[in-house]
Amino acid sequence: xxxxxxxxxxxxxxxxxxxxxxxxxxxxxxGWLPAVEAAIVLGIANAIIRPILMVLxxxxxxxxxxxxxxxxxxxxxxxxxxxxxxxxxxxxxxAFWGALVVTIISWILSLIIREPEDRTPRQQTx
Numbered sequence: 001x002x003x004x005x006x007x008x009x010x011x012x013x014x015x016x017x018x019x020x021x022x023x024x025x026x027x028x029x030x031g032w033l034p035a036v037e038a039a040i041v042l043g044i045a046n047a048i049i050r051p052i053l054m055v056l057x058x059x060x061x062x063x064x065x066x067x068x069x070x071x072x073x074x075x076x077x078x079x080x081x082x083x084x085x086x087x088x089x090x091x092x093x094x095a096f097w098g099a100l101v102v103t104i105i106s107w108i109l110s111l112i113i114r115e116p117e118d119r120t121p122r123q124q125t126x
Contacts, residue, residue, distance in 0.1 A: 009113065011039035013105035017098055018087070025094035034086035042102075045080045073099040 018029030029035040061068040078095035
């Protein structure tokens with residue numbers, strides 16, 4: 001259920017940036033279907049490719065105090081979504097800002113739409 005909730009949150013975030021009034025520097029979706037495809041691609045890429053890139057670029061991330069993760073998100077956003085028909089990502093910097101806005105929107109929606117916590121009592125260790 002958690003995976004489905006994450007997918008819906010990401011789909012809503014991608015739809016939000018693609019229909020934003022000023023189209024974040026040219027990022028645009030021709031309809032809801034390309035936005036759903038974009039959410040699927042982002043979900044798969046974030047589950048498979050992002051951890052590999054994080055491990056490979058660990059020294060860079062440490063050196064930049066974590067800002068390198070923003071560039072990894074932008075690369076995944078740009079290269080993952082530019083091949084989807086009906087979805088436009090004009091360049092790296094629009095992808096950078098788009099990935100940042102999708103992250104912020106996903107974070108806010110995750111705070112609003114919380115799944116119920118596990119109700120089983122936890123055992124305390126002494």
